[in-house]
Every structure is written in structure tokens, then in C-alpha cells.
Amino acid sequence: MRPAAQILTALAAGLTFGLGLALSGMLDPARVRGFLDVTGAWDPSLAFVLAGAVSVSALGYAVSRRLRAPAFESRFAIPSGRRIDRPLVLGAVLFGAGWGLSGFCPGPAVAALSTGLVPVAVFVAAMLAGMALHRLATRPSGLGSAPTSAPAR
Amino acid sequence: MGPYLPSLAGGVLIGLSAVMLLLLNGRIAGVSGLVAGLGRRPDRRWLADLAFVAGLILGPPAFAALSGHWPEMRIVASLPVLALAGLLVGFGTRLGSGCTSGHGVCGLARLSPRSIVAVLTFLASGVVTVFLARGLLG
Structure with a gap:
């Protein structure tokens, strides 16, 4: 386990997440409500945020299954409840x-x-x-x- | 190019963030869980979780610096409604063990049955709420 590397990773991941939110339109509550307003003036564009995020994230999980441990920690902490x-x-x-x-x-x-x-x-x-x-x-x-x-x- | 390309690109960045956290730190990028976890007694992961939240808050100013404009934000709800909504989101995401990021981005990506049920449920609940609010509030 490498604490400094973990902290830097988390900071970079948070920044990337925040940049992605700002670029995606998810920060705009009116647009989010437009996405949920399927019986009114539905704005489907935010579905692309989820599609993009889940696709990339799924690749990460596929890679993680082939790894014994993450780079800076002794094991993966992934919820296992079903x-x-x-x-x-x-x-x-x-x-x-x-x-x-x-x-x-x-x-x-x-x-x-x-x-x-x-x-x-x-x-x-x-x-x-x-x-x-x-x-x-x-x-x-x-x-x-x-x-x-x-x-x- | 319409709103679709920035939304897709933003989603890809969010996915990359989840991949970094998973492959390097072994953690799930679930914002409600990370934020709630900051209320616990600091352990060896506490500083990393705090760093993630700090990075998240720096995201919009970084976007403004890169693009030359702040992301659009139109807040339509009144302060009392926002307070009620915040309580529901805070309590609900703890009771349901996750939000749009933990269940949505991370849970759907690994096809977790709990997350699939959670995402379908909060989407349905959100759609019904917006429908009812439009009828009641105009």
C-alpha cells in the first residue's frame, strides 16, 4: 500500500470526474430534470453521459478481473452483495x-x-x-x- | 454537433475517473459513499477520499479555465424544495447504498444485480417525481 500515490490518484480521479460532469451537462439541474421529463419535453442527451461512463468503466472492470491487486493497494474493495x-x-x-x-x-x-x-x-x-x-x-x-x-x- | 458529443465525452471522462480509482486504488467511484465516509473516524483511506472530493470540487473551475466559460447551471427549485430534496438524496443514497455514480457508473459496468435494480428504481422514481411536480407546480 502506498498512501501518497493513493492520495494523488484520488485527487486526479476526482478532478477528472468533476471535469467530466462540467463538460457533460450534468451540472445543470434544469437539464437533468429535462432528462427525467419523459412525458414532457424530453431531453435524452444525458443518457449519453451514462452510456459513455459505463462503457469505459466496464473496460476497467474487465481489466481488473485479470489483476491480482490494484497498483497502490493490496486488494480490490468491490461490493460483493447480490x-x-x-x-x-x-x-x-x-x-x-x-x-x-x-x-x-x-x-x-x-x-x-x-x-x-x-x-x-x-x-x-x-x-x-x-x-x-x-x-x-x-x-x-x-x-x-x-x-x-x-x-x- | 448538438449536446450529444459533449455529453458522451463528459461520460467518458467520468468512466476514466472510475477506472483510475479502481485499477490504481482498488476503490469504487461512488460519490455518496465517499462523501458519507468522510464523517467516519479518519483511517488510512480517509485522506484519499478527501482528496477525491477536493478534486471533484476543483473540476468545474478547471473546466472554466480550459473552456473560457463556466458550465451552464439553471437551478429551478426553491430553497425549501432544495432542502427537502437534499435530505431525501442524503438519506436515500445511504439507505440504498449508492447513487448515480456508485450504482450507475460502477455498478452497471460490472452488471451488479443490486445496482441494476437500484438504477431502474431511482430513474423511475425521478421520472414520476418530475411528472407529479410538473402537474402540481405547473
Whole structure:
């Protein structure tokens, strides 16, 4: 494991990700909502973002299967779960609702913090609060009562 | 060339980012997970995750420096709606273990059944939400 190399890699990967978002149109909430507005004035162009990203990413996974370990770490940390459970589906429903309401998902919202726009900061602050709320609700001894929708861990 | 080529090229860059993180650091480029992970006690991966988020935030200014203009951003939702949406996105992505990047870009690429279900679900939920919001809010 090489910490300095990992940090530089992560910085470069984050920068590439942010550049890609800016170029792709994903930073524009009105366009994201246009992409989701399939029954109205549908703008399909953002499907090309996902198509481009998934294609390139799939090549990376194909290569990773032939490697014993990544370059700067002792092993790959890839989720291995296959179970389709209620938290997965319910979480995706809630996320999709927030995505449709705002036109923001986490990557573009965090990247857009650099614009200094107040609405972006409000969204990201609320998003961090939502993440903290989930952490509290699923903590074993959290909030004094058993969580209703926490996955068994 | 229309909006399709920049969108495709931007997607390719996002894919390259995921490949770098995977083949060099062995990590998934899932933004919601990386951001939420910054709230944990710092471990040996914490600094790298922070570096990714810092790079992500530097992306739009880097784009502006290279292209001569900031990317277009039209925020239509009001502040209360943005706050509600942020809560839903934050809680929902933790409960569902990922967002557009982790389930979308990385999960679909390795044909994870969980990610395929998650992506179809949040796309459907987003489409229904936009449809309802258009009907209610005009």
C-alpha cells in the first residue's frame, strides 16, 4: 500500500470526474430534470453521459478481473452483495424523488460547490444532514428505539 | 454537433475517473459513499477520499479555465424544495447504498444485480417525481 500515490490518484480521479460532469451537462439541474421529463419535453442527451461512463468503466472492470491487486493497494474493495432487499429499493425511491425535485444527485451537487451558489450549498448541507440522519437511525443503540427500515448488518 | 458529443465525452471522462480509482486504488467511484465516509473516524483511506472530493470540487473551475466559460447551471427549485430534496438524496443514497455514480457508473459496468435494480428504481422514481411536480407546480 502506498498512501501518497493513493492520495494523488484520488485527487486526479476526482478532478477528472468533476471535469467530466462540467463538460457533460450534468451540472445543470434544469437539464437533468429535462432528462427525467419523459412525458414532457424530453431531453435524452444525458443518457449519453451514462452510456459513455459505463462503457469505459466496464473496460476497467474487465481489466481488473485479470489483476491480482490494484497498483497502490493490496486488494480490490468491490461490493460483493447480490441480495435485492427492501432498504436498497426504498433508498433508491427516496433518492430518485430528491433527484427529480432538485435536478441534483451527489456528484454534481458536490462539484458545484465551487460555484459558490447559495442554493447548491443549501442542497449539499441538507444532503449531509440526510446522511447523518441515516447514520443515527441505523446505529445499533441509536435514538433509543429500533430502526424500522435499517438493514441487518 | 448538438449536446450529444459533449455529453458522451463528459461520460467518458467520468468512466476514466472510475477506472483510475479502481485499477490504481482498488476503490469504487461512488460519490455518496465517499462523501458519507468522510464523517467516519479518519483511517488510512480517509485522506484519499478527501482528496477525491477536493478534486471533484476543483473540476468545474478547471473546466472554466480550459473552456473560457463556466458550465451552464439553471437551478429551478426553491430553497425549501432544495432542502427537502437534499435530505431525501442524503438519506436515500445511504439507505440504498449508492447513487448515480456508485450504482450507475460502477455498478452497471460490472452488471451488479443490486445496482441494476437500484438504477431502474431511482430513474423511475425521478421520472414520476418530475411528472407529479410538473402537474402540481405547473
